Amino acid sequence: MKRIFIFVGTLAFYLMLTGLCLAKLSPEERQTLYKAQLLMHEKKFTEAETVIKNFMNSTQEVVNAKTYLMLGDTLYQSGKKKQALQVFSIGHATFSNNEFLCLNTGVALYELGHYAAAANHFEKAYSLQNPAKPELLFQAGSAYYQGEKFHESARVLKYLLAKNQNPRREWIRLTIHALIDSKQPKQAKSILLRYLNQNPQEADYWKLLAKLNMDREKFFEAGAALEICYSLTTPSKYELESLASLYSYQEAPLLAATTLQRAYGNFPKPAQSIKVAALLASAGRVKQAIDYLNKHAGTSSVAMEKGKLLFRARQFTEAGTVFKQILKTKDEPEARFFLALCAWEQKDWKQAKEELNSIAALKDFRIKASRYLVVLNDLEAARSEINK
Template sequence: MKNLRLFMTTAFVVLLLTSDALAKLPPEGRQVLHRAQMLINDKLYTDAATLITGYMNTTQEAIHAQVYVILGNALYQSGNKNKAILIFQKGLNAYPDNEFLSLNTAITMHELQRYAEAGGMFEKTYVLRKTDRSDLLYQAGSAYYLGEKYLDSARVLQLLLSQSPRPHKDWIRLAIHALLEAGQLAKAKKMVLNYLSVSPEDAEYWKLLAKLHLESEEYPEAAGALEVGYSLFTPSRQDLERLASLYKYQQAPLMAVTTLQRAYGASPEHEEMLTIAALLASAGRIQQAIDYLDRHSREGSAQLSKGKLLYQSRQFDKSEVIFRKELNSDNAPEAHFFLALCAWERKDWKQAKQELNKIIGLRKYQSKIEGYVGVLKDLELAREEARE
């Protein structure tokens, strides 16, 4: 979430020297700043900075706050932002309540990627400014966020939202991500819900809500949020598979089937087809699973799976027909195993033994057939003892 797009809207403040502003300056300072302003208007920023610096180094007058603002601006415009910020900070030491020095310090710090410090200065400017202040809190929250001061970001953004009857979406979104990064998941979830109540068309935030529900192990709510989100755009196969996994975890196989059928379409691949059939079977829909395999299997590729489903539904005669057809394929070992199981169900111990003997040397099946072979040996021993 740290790649959240942030929009800085504050422009650098240039304090224009009006006649009233000049009249408040001492005589020498008034003349110097008037000349400096003309140089700045002509984009001669270095010359303006040199002029003002010379004045500051020689004057006996008290240096006015506007001198620091104009000098900092000249340095900033000349590309020397590091010197500009030193001037703004020096001015702030002398005039800590000057709004323009505070704001320009904040903006220059932000451009120098000193984000956490910029956040503090934007917040200070918010305190100093008496009207039209809301954007300053957003700038403070944005800067704190970029500086990884997430608690501070969340704090100022929540203050901003509490003061705004109709907050901008960008403010809410940034507040949500600040709360998440600060680990305040419950507050973030509540804010997401409030946001979606007024912006239900924002699919990304339905997905975010689902993630928050998952982190709280609220699986039905997570699935519901994803369903709403996916109704607003065409979800990818990966999106739908993720939702299906959630349904499987909730032991809702039929919901998983519906979701995967959306993902795989009318022509599922072999493994996809088997997955859907297995889910149908797990829901007790054996015949539906068999029908699904019949519709979608290519050249009998799913016959072994179909036989297993028939075996699972205790249709042993039908399943044996399929397994015998598989004896000439690569599936022969598995077919022998299930033929043995079918014979076992009929208590045809001789046939069961014959089928098991055909795979007894295969390592893959040793653990599967060990118990059956042991029982058959016990039965033979019992019969021999009975004959004696």
Template sequence: MNMKYIFPFFMVVLMLTGFAHAEDRLPPMARQTLHTAQIHMDNERFDEVVSVLRTYMASTDEIIPAPVYIMLGGAHYRNGHAREAYTAFIEGQAVWPRHEMLVRNCAVLCYELDRFKDAGKFFEKAYALTDPLEPLLLFQAGSAYYGGEDFSASSLVMDRLMAPSQQPKKEWVRLAIHAHLQAGHPHKAEKMLHRFLAENPDEGPYWELLAKLHLDREEYEEAAGALEICYRLRDPSQRELERLASLYHYSNAPLMAAATLRRAYCGTTETPQFEKIAFLCASAGRLDDAVQTIARCPYSVERAEKQGRFLYQGRRFDDATTVFQDVLHHESKAGESRFFLAMCAWERRDWKGVKEHLSRLRGNPAFANRLKGPLQIIEDMETVRAELRE
């Protein structure tokens, strides 16, 4: 965030108006010196301006009037000598500590010379000297403190500025938000964010900032809502949409997560992306959607087995049987398909089919634990039937 809001215009205006307002009250020698210096200034002979003013300052026993310092600093500044201008204004402010124009110019030069904290102090002082009070000076103070990374001071100044403002300017609210965040006051920042977004709903980056605040508190549903608005205001990247989908998943909203991934993977034909969407649909109980999504992937035994499991979860046992049989046609050693064929037969009470498929998995260590229960039940049933026949 660029905090350089202050421009030389403020100093130039103060320099020109300072002499005009004070001329009638100046001592004769000071008035004559300023008149001569102004002629040189109008002709852009800045070295002559400095020479005339410094000669007067060295020779007089009078208290040097504030307009002399203002014109001296202005001549240095217009000559491209910002540090000398700063020195002149600081000297004048030391003699005239409550002179508003000198204080303002000190603030501007401090800011231009990257003395941000000093600039903030001078802007605050200038604000206190204005009548009526000028809120812009407090905003400039907050900007200066922020530029100098004195975020606590910036936050406090922005509180002073915002408190009486019923309709603060957009840039004021922006600065207040960032100052509060950097100063470690997230609740203040969030309050400002809601106020700002209520009046500026098209500011996408600030919806994203609000989402970050919610994420910091693990408020995933609220974070997802803020990001959804943000990503409707601009085209998000695939990674950003994946992140939003994850938030929906954490918020127990798998269908929203699936819909978001469809946006992320629009036009893709890659299997992993389809599998993610299918899993989310299945977890939401939308098994038909899961089956249709996984069917769009290029054929593979693994993909087909996932499709079969989705059908099995949806209690579509005949369709699942067809899929698993097709897998075994392509890969006779596909143990997972063999096991689910047994489970489909179980649901249809086809005990002979159950035994046939489970028996063919005997000796496969990957299924040892999964076979124990079903095989034991089948064997017990056969024992009971044999006893009844006797």
């Protein structure tokens, strides 16, 4: 969210906006403000503050709105924002129809974190402007939103859109967010579709449509909107991973795998390669999964996953070859366990028993190995009995 900057700087700027109002100042007040202005140009804000306060404390006349503005500005420029707010507020209470006192009261409130109160003043200042500036109404909606007054934000921003034939994209986006957060999804979608029909090339609108559909658990529509969005702009890796998660949730592993391949590019990390291969395999594309792992092989973890995929595809000879290659470089208990299973499936009971015995004492494989060893021992006992 863009910050709101204070609208009053020096007396010269203010007078440029108010024209002939200088004639309403008394000679003493005019001289006071002129002297304060010179001090402010030299960044002597404390001295300027003293000059103005001395005048205000000594005069018997009603202090002009410009004097409140100048004093508030000196305090603001010297970092005394709470005191500046107090002065602007008193001035605004005295001159309730003064646009700049109303506006600067809002700015001070905003800078102090009182967003909803600031928004109220921005909204009022907008009504005092002639001609009214729509940017200020947007700031009001933004401040309401930052203050988590979503209904008020939506009200102001809908009015802003209605008053402008060609609203800016950020106005539309914030209106949609305000409507969503104020639990008005139907209005949000209606407004969004209207502007989406006018500007179908706007990626942000498609992303907002995806969010609306996600919130309503319309995941297929959300995925379709995101695909269009990402065809119009370059998505980040995180965005593509989120889309892949959405496809996985919809039980569309092939779409998830394809999306992750886009996210990871030509040089995926080992864990990323394994994730893509697992999705391809779950989609029934075992060969494609193995080819992908072959292309990005290089670590034992990737080789291990390749061996598991071959095992699950009942390609036991090929899987055994992979596990043996792993064991040549590293005594990996999991590879030995799967090698035993490959031997088991091929009825090579001797090798199966040897591999299982070598890991039977390990904590992580003790129970798994013992189950198979019990069966193998029973088979040996049965054969011995037959051969007697």
